[in-house]
Amino acid sequence: MNPMNFPHSPFLLSVRVPATSANLGAGFDTLGMALSLYNVFNVKELLPEGEFSCQVVGEGARVLSDPRSNMLIQSYLRACEVWGVKPEGFALECHNVIPLCRGLGSSSTAVVAGVLIANALAGLRTPETELLRVMTTIEGHPDNVAPCFLGGMTVSCWDGEELRYVKLPPLPDDMHVVAAVPDVQVRTVDARRALPKEVQFGDAVFNLGRAALLCAAWATSRWEHLAWGMDDRLHQQYRSRLFPGGEVIMDRVRDIPGCLGVAISGSGPTVVALVRGGPGRVASEMCRTFSEHGVASQFFVLEGTAEGTRIVTPKS
Amino acid sequence: MNPQNPPCAARISDVCTDYSSARITLLGVPDVPGVAARIFTALANRGVGVEMIVQNNMRGGITDIGFLVMKECLNNAVEACRQVVKAIDAQGVSFNTEIARVSLVGENLSKAIDLPAKMFSALAEAKINIEMIVSNSYDITCVVAANAAEAAAEVLRARFL
Known part of the structure; x- marks a missing residue:
């Protein structure tokens, strides 16, 4: 694709990137799911090498508009460096709806889009595995960028150099993912500090069993096992204390009929519930819980999307 | 005819809340x-x-x-x-789902050109955020957080009734 072929189009490239819920239940640092909530990044026009402009609409409009600190542009430059290609400058337009720093993989959307824009503008046809390796190197872990790029539910392992991943089958059509996003920011450093430095052997065994069950249940559509599979002893009990209503909401939602599992998304504070059938009762309970704790919140009814990042050019 | 209350003047009759x-x-x-x-x-x-x-x-x-x-x-x-x-x-x-409607209800409300400003100012002074607004001749309705609705209604009753 040569973007210069389309000088009269509103954009040269448009990248539509899904939110993700990582650390899913027992799958700490391993399992992640793409959600049907999308940031859209448009490359409006090319600029001279090293020159960038950035317009942000929606989430992060006040803090992401400086190209020098914009994560998409930083990831673009890192990818260009990895592949040894000239970093064309460009005018970027971001339509952000994924809340920032709330555990829904907002930063991963920027990393994935930056790498794919670098690949597209350079005219490379880099294989999927290598693209994902570069994304993981930039992000530092694969559990958000893998589902963000590939879509669906992914199991991913990373040893610092090599990446192994498997994409699981999609969720059924009548499965909703209700996401409650309290308007409190849990700093990454606090989320890390909240975790114990050592893990009891029994807790490790507990999580091994639950993570294996979660993957097996997902692979075979045995959704009745999700509640167990999304149980966890390594991170959720510690991180749910970091935001008002965190502990209460998990307990209240878990037992509502139709709720198949509930988990903290990423390192929080977003809480996601998988619901089969009508999501209204779970949705209302989540709203009520955060309201009772005096926390303003955003709520989304989403689905696990099998489609990952999509690049659109005026010809496509 | 009472010059203080001409037939077409705006008249506020009630303040209502609705959580449905x-x-x-x-x-x-x-x-x-x-x-x-x-x-x-x-x-x-x-x-x-x-x-x-x-x-x-x-x-x-x-x-x-x-x-x-x-x-x-x-x-x-x-x-x-x-x-x-x-x-x-x-x-x-x-x-x-944690929202509520708070309405000024009456007649000819659209004739009172400063009424929306007064209503929104009253809510702002009480630090109540308005999420949506709709108005016609019979009511001006603001959508606010459910846990702020009673306070909003109290403020409006005190100001307009």
Whole structure:
């Protein structure tokens, strides 16, 4: 694709990137799911090498508009460096709806889009595995960028150099993912500090069993096992204390009929519930819980999307 | 005729609260003809009535469309929106059930040109955030957080009744 072929189009490239819920239940640092909530990044026009402009609409409009600190542009430059290609400058337009720093993989959307824009503008046809390796190197872990790029539910392992991943089958059509996003920011450093430095052997065994069950249940559509599979002893009990209503909401939602599992998304504070059938009762309970704790919140009814990042050019 | 109270003057008769609605917002909807028709046809086909439809300003060919539905219709509304959002490539669906409507009710309210300003100022002084607004001759309604609705009603009663 040569973007210069389309000088009269509103954009040269448009990248539509899904939110993700990582650390899913027992799958700490391993399992992640793409959600049907999308940031859209448009490359409006090319600029001279090293020159960038950035317009942000929606989430992060006040803090992401400086190209020098914009994560998409930083990831673009890192990818260009990895592949040894000239970093064309460009005018970027971001339509952000994924809340920032709330555990829904907002930063991963920027990393994935930056790498794919670098690949597209350079005219490379880099294989999927290598693209994902570069994304993981930039992000530092694969559990958000893998589902963000590939879509669906992914199991991913990373040893610092090599990446192994498997994409699981999609969720059924009548499965909703209700996401409650309290308007409190849990700093990454606090989320890390909240975790114990050592893990009891029994807790490790507990999580091994639950993570294996979660993957097996997902692979075979045995959704009745999700509640167990999304149980966890390594991170959720510690991180749910970091935001008002965190502990209460998990307990209240878990037992509502139709709720198949509930988990903290990423390192929080977003809480996601998988619901089969009508999501209204779970949705209302989540709203009520955060309201009772005096926390303003955003709520989304989403689905696990099998489609990952999509690049659109005026010809496509 | 009392010159202090001419027949066409605005008259406020009540302040009402209503907790029966939920707000739904379709995020990042393509700003092209026919999309709104598609959304509200899908809702109507599922028997979902809507109120207070708000479309924000276009931004780069994308817009948000928000509206209220009765809470008991939330499941049907969400399902309709989910299908449409997928079909039109919108960016997502958000909702909130912890909202309430707070209304000034009366007659000829649109004749009182400073009434909206006074109402919104009263709410602002009480640090109550307004999420949506709709007005006509018979009422001016603000959507606020459910846990702020009683305070909002008290403020408005004290100011206008």
